Amino acid sequence: MTTTELPLAPTASATGCCAPDATAAVDPEAARGLARVFKALADPARVQLLAIVAAQEGREACVCDLTAPVGLSQPTVSHHLKILVDAGYLSREQRGRWAYYAVVPGAVDEVAAALVATAGT
Numbered sequence: 628m629t630t631t632e633l634p635l636a637p638t639a640s641a642t643g644c645c646a647p648d649a650t651a652a653v654d655p656e657a658a659r660g661l662a663r664v665f666k667a668l669a670d671p672a673r674v675q676l677l678a679i680v681a682a683q684e685g686r687e688a689c690v691c692d693l694t695a696p697v698g699l700s701q702p703t704v705s706h707h708l709k710i711l712v713d714a715g716y717l718s719r720e721q722r723g724r725w726a727y728y729a730v731v732p733g734a735v736d737e738v739a740a741a742l743v744a745t746a747g748t
Contacts, residue, residue, distance in 0.1 A: 664738050667714030672697050673707045677716055680728050687729035689722075 653661070668674055675697050680688045694704050708728055711717040716735070717728045 661738070664714045664716070667710050667716060670707065670710075672699060672703075673711055676704065676707055677711055677730070680717060681730045685729070687727050690726045690728065693728075 668677070676693060679693060679696055680686065690701065690705060690708065693708070694701050697704060699707075705726075708717060708719070708726075712719050712728070715731055715737075718731050720727045720729070
């Protein structure tokens with residue numbers, strides 16, 4: 628069996644070999660905005676609700692049809708839906724007695740684009 632010597636990696640500079648580029652960090656305001664939209668999806672019930680609404684014809688659903696699938700009370704479902712609306716994932720429209728929720732076109736794409744833009748700076 629022969630042994631092959633591999634070259635060593637360059638030594639660290641005075642700033643360190645793995646020091647992050649401080650100029651590439653996301654600005655604090657953008658970080659807060661991204662954290663808010665990520666936090667909205669940090670609950671399994673909200674992920675379920677968003678998925679249920681997205682799967683409906685027309686990508687909208689009445690709040691009255693969302694309680695049974697997630698097994699939560701109507702006030703709890705309404706609370707979760709409000710968080711998704713505030714984060715920009717869903718829109719809300721009042722139709723008579725019932726509220727209808729629809730997926731905001733491109734909302735998830737915007738979050739993904741923000742992540743890519745942050746990583747690329």
